[in-house]
Amino acid sequence: MSALLDARNLGRTYRMRQGLFGRVLDIHAVDGVDLSVAPGETLGFVGESGSGKSTTGRMVLGLEPLDAGEVRFEGEPLPPTGSPAWRRQRTRMQMIFQDPLAALDRRLTIGVQVREPLDIHDIGAREERDERALSLLSLVGLSPVHAARYPHELSGGQRQRAVIARALATEPRLLVCDEPVSALDVSIQAQVVTLLQKLQDNLGIGMLFISHDLRVVRQISHRIAVIYLGRIVEEGTAEDLFQAPLHPYTQALVAASPEPGRGKIRRQPLQGDPPNPADRPSGCAFHPRCPVAEARCRDSLPSLTPVDGTRRVACHLVSRQ
């Protein structure tokens, strides 16, 4: 199957000065990331803060420059950011953020904001746009009443629905969702996740779903990649990745995720602080916190290696099996 989105060897490096007149450091926020999304497929992207998961999401849209690698969308390389071709391309690839209130303009009604992309990109006849905006709203479960409201008059879940409706206005093929439900309450979270799944089923959209929440990612994704300090450490299908995690970091994430009914399991919590991209350990970046690290983990960087048909793992101890 040809990929909708195909990114190879993505790299992003920030330069940062340490202290007022210290030396300049290179921070590899994203390093050698490969990913692909097929039409109608959701790739889950899981990681903690500083893992580079959001940077990767912006890179595939051209919102963040690539220091290495290449992004292809529907087989074509991504046009230069800001060019007319890129802007046309962006109607096919939309992004949804965590905070819907920040994504909406508080001075405009929801209806106007959902219609706006149609006006900007001159989609459809002018007279039909209002009607199209209303049908988009009904698609995400909002009623015409909501079209006349302002963002602050809606609840958090309704706002995120409005953001999704606006993103769908240009009939995108790809949605990049960066923590789209993290700010929402549990019952509302389930509503939005279910909505996204339904839209995908009906419209065949490909999704890159970025989140720190393993449970939500498992629910919505077909495949899942786990990212640690800018590199993918494990990748597999949603069915079995968290069921049988192979990488020690994935295992720790699974053990750290609360699960009602699993009981009070005994586990060895990971030691140490969350990783700092400015101070990336040598070799396997996870080795200082890894319960099974060996000497070679300190020296050499494990590559992402296929283990069986669907699973790839970047761990010296797993590749050997």
Add this chain to the structure above:
Amino acid sequence: MAALLSLRDLRVAFDGVATLRGLSLDIAPGEALGMVGESGCGKSITWLAALGLLPRKARVEGSARIGGTELIGAPPALLDDIRGGRIGMIFQDPASALNPVLRIGRQLAEALRLHQGLTGEAARAEAKRLLDIVGIPDAARRLNAYPHELSGGQNQRVMIAMALAGNPDLLIADEPTTALDATIQVQILDLLGQLRRERNMALVLISHDLGLVAEHCDRVAVMYAGQIVEEAPSDDLFARPLHPYAEGLLRALPRLTGPRQPLDPIPGTVPDMRALPPGCAFGPRCPRRINACRSTQPRLREAGRGRRVNCLNDTASPAASGTSGRMTGDAA
């Protein structure tokens, strides 16, 4: 066992809008109680009200007693002794919960002076010991650090150390790990559990995350629209929730293990506290609502061993509906 702390018909209103609508709850010494619910349900307000930490415009009624001492309406000097003394409290975002312009050591020493009368070198030594207890490496040097120089997880450890300074009988942890990464979350929750067992300190864990509460608490109170809707031992609650809202929350929660099933979200949104429905606040969203729910406000009633439920529908009972009002008697 005698309760360590008892809340009776606690009510809070802001500008005439009730946000906490009559909450009664007992905490036993050394137990871990979870309080779950969505934002605005009153789970945090309950404890801010009990400790007198709400702004003056909040109207607080009812009773909160710890060891025979009434906290509601108590004089400031008494409250200052209880706060950080018998009852410690930690909050959601540790980075902003610590004063950015004061060194860690000074913030710890302040609590030690207030509750143990320690000053100078003695306070410093005790502060270092507390940082050791909560697992901060290189504690002596960290005393001189400012909060922004520590990570989020370390700052939360400092908050816990500060709460321990008064040797509390009860620690209120308000979403203590929501702002932290999953792997750090576990470290903090395990630390809280360990401290609770070692010190026989009761713990109230406030969280929006049912799974987290299930793993770390003996008993859970589920809140909705300013009231407890169900209270039960955690294992029982997750095995068989009685209240339709508790059940809905569990069905809306994606799982990490087992076969993947479509989520079953609760329809609608939480009601506006300024315009609550006349009967049961959950009624309009409830799949098991009966006629009475439209007009009658349910009361928390006994529903089996250690369980209470706030529902008019008899299906929300394990077997027979017990009416022996042990705690509900004064919850009217």
Add this chain to the structure above:
Amino acid sequence: MLRFLSLRLGRAALTIVLVVTFAFVVLRLSGDPAMLIMGAEASPEAIAAFRASWGLDEPIWVQYFAYFGALAQGDLGMSMRDGRPALDMVLDRVPATLALTVPALLIKIGLGIPAGIYAALHRDSAIDRAVMVLAIAGFTVPSFVLSLLLVLLFAVKLGWLPSGGNQTLLHAVLPVLTLGIGGAAILARFTRSAMLEVLNQPYVRTASAKGVPWRRVVVGHVLPNAMIPTVTIIGFMVGNLIAGAVVVESVFSWPGIGRMLVTAVANRDLAVVQTILLLVAATMVAANLIVDLLYGVLDPRLRQAPAARGGH
């Protein structure tokens, strides 16, 4: 730190050069000092001679470089009117101006900050509202209106205080009050909003939750944070010690820098105007520099570059 200081000093020097250049150009394009000083009846020969003696017949860029050449050697030029060194004339007036602005600054701080703190701690009380109404009045009423009102009341109607001049200490009371009240109003408002912002911070609740008595929460936790933004305003006021009294000095005929500036501008007394502007720019820049350094003292977060920590 060294890098920071040299950067700031470089920027300060640039600011001063720009201010002086601007004044130089504007003054020379806006009127002929020779005509003004010699008078309308002066013969063309006399005016030409005056111009030649002050170098005004040279192209403007020659004059400009000559001015900066002299400036580099500490020579600020002579007054065209008095023939005295401009710097001496200006420095002679500094004490008179400071005699107004320094007491006024003390009033601003002594009145404005406590009022702002009190208003914030008793938000929405009658006193809070009164303080805020006064504060808004204090900085919407221009200082010349306020000074005239004070003169009408205390000098004309009650006859308690003189309306102008500088003979006795009593003469200073009205100008100092005029300056002080307006500044206190600004500071009160600013302090109040800084306090309210800090009072809403989670760490204030933390302090209460650990049993710190409210008074000590305010003194030990709220004030140190609320003072950080307030320092900016105080710094600005300190920077204004020289230039802040132009209007008030004119109204009360107080022989300070401000009144000298007004006269010198009217007379196109180039060297004097430029010397005053140089002095004003230098004090403002110095005050700004001190504020920036104070920030580092008050706020530990600014002591190190944000780059030292990464992650998010």
